[in-house]
Amino acid sequence: MSLRFEAALAARGFDVSLEAAAGETVAVLGPNGAGKSTLLGILAGLLRPDSGSATLDGDTLFGEGEWMPPHRRRVAMLSQEALLFPHLSSRENVAFGPRSAGRGRAASRAAADRWLDEVEAADLAELRPGRLSGGQAQRVAIARALAAEPRLLLLDEPLAALDLAVAPTIRRMLRRVLERRTALLVTHEPLDALALADRVIVLDHGRVVERGPTAEVLERPQQAFTAELAGLNLLYGTRTVDGLRTEDGHELAASAAEEIAIGTAVAASIRPAAIEVLEAHGPTGSVAGLPATVAELEPRGGTVRLRAGGLFADLAPGRIVALGIGEGSDIRLLPSSAELTVYPRR
Amino acid sequence: MTTARPTTKAAAILIAAAVALSAAACSSPAPKASPSASADDLSGTITVFGAASLTATFTELAKQFESDHPDVTVQTSFAGSADLVTQLQNGAGADLFASADEKNMDKVADLLDTRVDFATNTLEIAVPPSNPAGVKTFADLAKPDVKTVVCAPVVPCGSATVTIEQATGIDITPVSEESAVTDVLGKVSSGEADAGLVYVTDIKGAKGSVKGIEFPESSKAVNTYPIATLKDSANAKVAAAFLKFVTGTKGKAVLSAAGFGAP
């Protein structure tokens, strides 16, 4: 393992341990205040934990009475705000890392130009940060972080402050840049995690709630919290022949990616858009699906998010009208059997 | 906070009373008979400008004059003679001017009415009570390791110093030239300087904070102190009376007690 980390900081209710292999990108997901910035701060050396230890490529970052100051850790950080030094040009900003490492002016400038090329910002070399747009500044900031040749790259929601139009370009760039780097990517956006990370850990109130490979965690979450972050519905139950039996005793048809023995405790996830909303009592007297009472109807752009029985369903406004339902109405929720995926509960 | 109204009323009464009192004080009170009063048609306020070295004596003289003449107030202002000259030249209102030397008095000759010499003063060496530099003579002041402070030449005690230097051929290299003799005294009494040249009267008035060393060469520079009434005086009568007082027996007694010589 390239990075081993465990630390506790009582003042922030923080107690986290994690590992990252060399070249691996680990996404750290969680809502605001979950401890993501604390984690990065401790790793970078900007915060001191109460206890714990961490090693990076065999070097002790902190622990057992030792503490390596930030400038020797070779842990570079990239924030939401580019934080480019306002009094230096882009090139001088990018050359800052190499210069601080002791390389000569010429060599540092050459390195800076190379990295600016890499992030497609060569034309911005002479400009001062004040003249750069958000996306341009972020690109230069990425080049600057990489030019310092860090062993660990920490990214703190790097796309959060960018325009929606610009974000995809930066995301692509990050994908390229992170290919063989050990990195921690803090985000509250599951899309970023899916695009950029090999593994995911989920933080809540300073503790790790769930961890695993990205696809697995974000498509087949084990915790309700994680499911919510990933934008999925989560059901618990036991395996049946056709699908699962929920904890309330309702039978649902579902698919499975693997062989699961009948009776095994399982979880099942499904997108809100894949849940059909039906009248409480069908015309044919069918009682398939889950009975529930509408708790809330939330218009979201072109769809309406319906909350009922602890689940979310996205439907077209026309469907609401056709069903003639409102808050408090009795309905049935019918998850699409093709999309409802069952997997073992851990 | 308690209710304002009774307090406001009381305040108003107090203010009115204060105004009435000050009005009464400002106006000339009716002359009262007093046992030791001489010519008691004297009343009003006079302002006396006095050289710094006259501070103690003239404050005492002013008090005595006021007790002799209860309807008179004597206001005094003490500073370096040269400073006072500048103030007078710029139109400061005074009734009398007592200078520490004739040179400064000459500068305002055109402003003067009656002028009389009333005292003399000579220089004396002042050293800290322990005399750390072991100063004994005037020549000792010129020694390189003795830190001497003198008055600047533009000030009367400074010009006296220069006169003595020229007469004796001994050149003191002072570490500082002060603009007022009181500053010289201060530096010596605090121990900053090893020695200073001040007036005989300053040593007497220092009451032990400095030790005085007389030196024979001091007779080469005798400062004659003139006093004069000013033409623009608002109260010529009282001014003339004060001048007479200073040059009279009582005045002479106070001055000689302080160490001044006869004019």
Add this chain to the structure above:
Amino acid sequence: MIGTPRWLYVVAAIGGAFVLLPLVAMATRVDWARFPELISSQASLDALRLSLTTSAAATVLCLLFGTPMSVVLARSRFPGLRVVRAAVLLPLVLPPVIGGIALLSAFGRQGLVGKPLDAVGITIAFSTIAVVLAQTFVAMPFLVLSLEGALRLAGTRYEAVASTLGARPWTVFRRVTLPLVLPALLSGAVLSFARALGEFGATITFAGSLQGTTRTLPLEIYQERVVDQDSAVALSMLLVVVALLVIGLTLRARTARG
């Protein structure tokens, strides 16, 4: 300007006139025909040279010691910080003569530090060093005030980034902290210089007054005004011009930086 009441301008004009009137009045008093002659006496030139060199030295001292002080005051936390800050800024409100007395208590020949020094032959009182010390004492708060405020405003985020990029603390200070507060540093230095140039009370109390050694321009003017008013006024004008030059040049340098 929108949103600014008209009477504000009137009050501002009155305030401005109040400050400018004495200067203008003094300028009319100057005997301009004799100006070159009045300011070129040996005593005047000595005083001018002394003023410029001591003020420059004092400004350098203020920068050397005031900058670290500002950093500590702006960025650290320890019990008693507030008291320390108040003490550092005290010379701003203290009458300079009291500053002189305080300096005497410390560095005079009978002073806490001065006495042992005098015993080994080092006397600070009555020397040019004393002038520089007096000026530094009164001018330091101007630099600290200006710089500490700017440091607080700038925050520490850029320093944090610089550290993670591998810059050692001294490199961070040199390449990030200082450049970011350079305008405040410059204006603080200018104010310090101007204050040092005009320093009188502490100098005359602590350093004394001797031509060529301790009689700076303000002290020379103080003495001259008694003998030769024309000379005093001319020298005063000279001091005003020098001060204006310094302030003007530095403002130009600041705006040039952008």
